[in-house]
Amino acid sequence: MSATKKIVFILGAGASQDCGAPLMKDFLNVSRDLLLEGKVEKYRIEFEQVFFAIQKLQKIHSKSLLDLNNIESIYTLFEFSQLINKLPDYPQKDIKKLIASLVRVIVSTLEQSILFSIDNSGVFSSSGSYGGFVELLKNLNKYNFESSILTFNYDVALDIALQNSDLTPYYGFDSNIKKSKFCNLFKLHGSLNWVSQKSEVKVYQVADFLSDAKKDFNSWDNIGRNGPLILSEKLTNNFSERSVKQSPTSFIVPPTWNKSGYHNSLSTIWKKAADELGKAEYIVVIGFSLPETDSFFKHLFGLGTAGDRLLRKFLVYNPDNSGQVKKRFESLLGPGAISVFEYLEMDFKTGLSDISETLTGNKIHRGLMIL
Numbered sequence: 001m002s003a004t005k006k007i008v009f010i011l012g013a014g015a016s017q018d019c020g021a022p023l024m025k026d027f028l029n030v031s032r033d034l035l036l037e038g039k040v041e042k043y044r045i046e047f048e049q050v051f052f053a054i055q056k057l058q059k060i061h062s063k064s065l066l067d068l069n070n071i072e073s074i075y076t077l078f079e080f081s082q083l084i085n086k087l088p089d090y091p092q093k094d095i096k097k098l099i100a101s102l103v104r105v106i107v108s109t110l111e112q113s114i115l116f117s118i119d120n121s122g123v124f125s126s127s128g129s130y131g132g133f134v135e136l137l138k139n140l141n142k143y144n145f146e147s148s149i150l151t152f153n154y155d156v157a158l159d160i161a162l163q164n165s166d167l168t169p170y171y172g173f174d175s176n177i178k179k180s181k182f183c184n185l186f187k188l189h190g191s192l193n194w195v196s197q198k199s200e201v202k203v204y205q206v207a208d209f210l211s212d213a214k215k216d217f218n219s220w221d222n223i224g225r226n227g228p229l230i231l232s233e234k235l236t237n238n239f240s241e242r243s244v245k246q247s248p249t250s251f252i253v254p255p256t257w258n259k260s261g262y263h264n265s266l267s268t269i270w271k272k273a274a275d276e277l278g279k280a281e282y283i284v285v286i287g288f289s290l291p292e293t294d295s296f297f298k299h300l301f302g303l304g305t306a307g308d309r310l311l312r313k314f315l316v317y318n319p320d321n322s323g324q325v326k327k328r329f330e331s332l333l334g335p336g337a338i339s340v341f342e343y344l345e346m347d348f349k350t351g352l353s354d355i356s357e358t359l360t361g362n363k364i365h366r367g368l369m370i371l
Contacts (some may be wrong), residue, residue: 004146007282009156011151014287019128019157020114027071028054031109039141040108046101053098055080059088070279072291075254077365078102088158090161100249107192107232107250108189110155115226122214123164124229129349130161136352137183143360148184148276149166150287152297154252156192156206156231159185161358163206168306171203172269187271188300190266201251202234209249254257261322269292270300277304284355285316287348290328298332305337315358 013023022030034040035047057068057077067073070149078098081087116124125131137147159169162183169185171194183318185192193204213229232250253266277283277300290297305311314337318325326343333341346354356362 006142006145006276006279007140007145007278007283007284008276009147009149010283010285010288011149011153012288013287015133015151015288015348016128016157016176017287018154019126019130019155021153021155021157022113024071025069027109030113031105034109034112034231038080039112043104043108043213043341046104049098049101050074050105053087056090057152061200072254073233075102079254101252103252104249106154106252110192111228111230111232114155114157114228116157116160116229117226118214119269122209124160124213125164126160127226128157129352130158131164131350132352133158134161134165134167136356138166139356139362140209144225144311145282145359147286148186148190150186150256150273150276152189154188154190154192154250156209156229159191159193159261160210163210169206172202172272173203184272184276186269186276188253188269188297190250192252193235193248193252194251195235196251196265202263204231209234220230274300274304277301278342279309280305281310281312282359283311283314285314285318285329286351287318288316289318289320289325290332292328301332311337311340313358314353316343316347317339317348318343319347321345361366 013021017023031047032051035051037046040047054068054074057074078087081090081292082099085092085095085106087098114126116126118124140147149158150210162185166181167183168181170182171191172184172186190201193209195202195204209229209231212234224368235250251265314333316326316329320326329341329343343349345355
């Protein structure tokens with residue numbers, strides 16, 4: 001029998017964009033539209049607080065060039081304004097509330113943007129290619145590939161696709177695994193189905209929230225209709241029964257420079273992610289543009305991959321054809337990695353078949369392996 005080959009997938013926003021999640025540069029526009037369309041009335045105050053603060057930031061735009069349309073930039077500005085307790089023409093007493101409001105905007109925008117349908121057998125699924133991606137993982141396993149996934153995405157579309165294939169997502173917390181069959185899914189920035197208490201992350205298990213969602217099925221018009229799964233609103237009841245006090249909403253980490261405040265909660269995940277990178281012979285990056293501001297991943301990758309393990313392939317799938325994303329990865333990689341580096345101008349859906357053919361010699365068509 002052939003030796004096991006270790007492969008690590010790194011998924012960015014481009015992967016979840018395929019099932020409806022907005023990219024960071026489009027996120028705030030989508031959030032505004034949801035507010036105007038009345039789809040987030042329950043959290044109107046939080047949405048309006050965020051957009052009011054962004055409006056006030058326009059005042060410093062004439063003296064300092066800032067990207068006020070990018071959610072990453074806004075999150076950074078809000079965090080720093082909280083540190084120095086200063087934001088132009090904004091009440092100081094309300095500055096500390098901005099991060100919580102922005103988290104609610106992010107969570108609600110994702111929940112309203114990624115739609116799910118339920119079939120006759122009670123299986124929930126999203127549109128997009130995560131179902132095909134899970135099929136790819138299963139097919140790679142037949143060729144002795146052992147897969148792990150590192151993702152920067154907060155949503156649970158991939159989590160649900162894994163659960164549908166009887167692969168319990170293992171997030172890295174020891175209490176997480178319930179079944180013998182599982183897949184490593186290390187969510188580096190947190191998740192919609194996580195809450196935090198005293199630096200400890202609690203998980204609303206995928207199987208549990210799918211079971212609970214089926215109970216709400218009658219609120220949907222009919223089988224096959226697309227609708228949002230409002231997971232975050234179930235967290236309070238789910239954990240109050242276990243006497244756990246949680247954050248007002250899902251536990252997510254900002255996609256910004258300042259992750260040090262979250263290290264107590266996520267250090268276990270980051271360590272395991274680094275360990276996976278250290279064991280990897282194949283690294284496949286999908287939909288991650290390696291933002292210049294994200295020093296976190298650069299350090300995680302540099303320290304995690306240090307060692308004697310031979311890297312056989314480093315593949316990056318991204319539709320960007322400007323050359324900028326390719327250059328960022330080239331500047332990240334050392335001589336051993338750059339020699340096996342390939343940049344492929346493909347989106348998530350198109351890339352699935354290419355990954356299969358590159359690694360196994362066989363293609364995938366509509367989620368099925370062509371032998």
